[in-house]
Amino acid sequence: MEDFGPPADDRPADDTEAFDLCDHCGRVVEAADLLSALVPDSSALHPTDPELDGRRMLTACTVEHLAELVGQYRDRPFVPEEQWAGKVCRALAEQEEPVPLSLVAQMSGLSEQQAAQGVEWHNARAREWQARYGADTAVGEDDDEP
Numbered sequence: 001m002e003d004f005g006p007p008a009d010d011r012p013a014d015d016t017e018a019f020d021l022c023d024h025c026g027r028v029v030e031a032a033d034l035l036s037a038l039v040p041d042s043s044a045l046h047p048t049d050p051e052l053d054g055r056r057m058l059t060a061c062t063v064e065h066l067a068e069l070v071g072q073y074r075d076r077p078f079v080p081e082e083q084w085a086g087k088v089c090r091a092l093a094e095q096e097e098p099v100p101l102s103l104v105a106q107m108s109g110l111s112e113q114q115a116a117q118g119v120e121w122h123n124a125r126a127r128e129w130q131a132r133y134g135a136d137t138a139v140g141e142d143d144d145e146p
Helices: 063-075 080-092 101-108 112-133
Strands: 003-005 019-021 028-030 035-040 055-060
Touching: 035 063, 055 063, 080 101, 080 112, 101 112
Parallel strands: none
Antiparallel strands: 003 035, 019 028, 035 055
């Protein structure tokens, strides 16, 4: 699913220079000189189009840097549950009250089974983090209280 080539011409209408950063080295590059590739990535969520979830656009200043980046993503496993967890989190971001799993699935465009597996994947990562760093590091915890 890799797609190599220059990014779409997103040049501003006022002819100002457009720049971006190389994802490998951080070098500032004129947008017209950037190289790009679209790679599978289960952690990537598109901000506006859920159909584009699971794809990450890489940008680089040289062919060598692009090849290095593509190689890193080629070696990274695509984990569907990771993507489902992201979709569930995105669906719940605006919710202030508990939401039944059936509604979470509907809001995220997943089946109930996929939503449940996404929640479990997310919770397993949270448990791993807590086991590694300890319960004392909870966000917002007041250290001054007994």
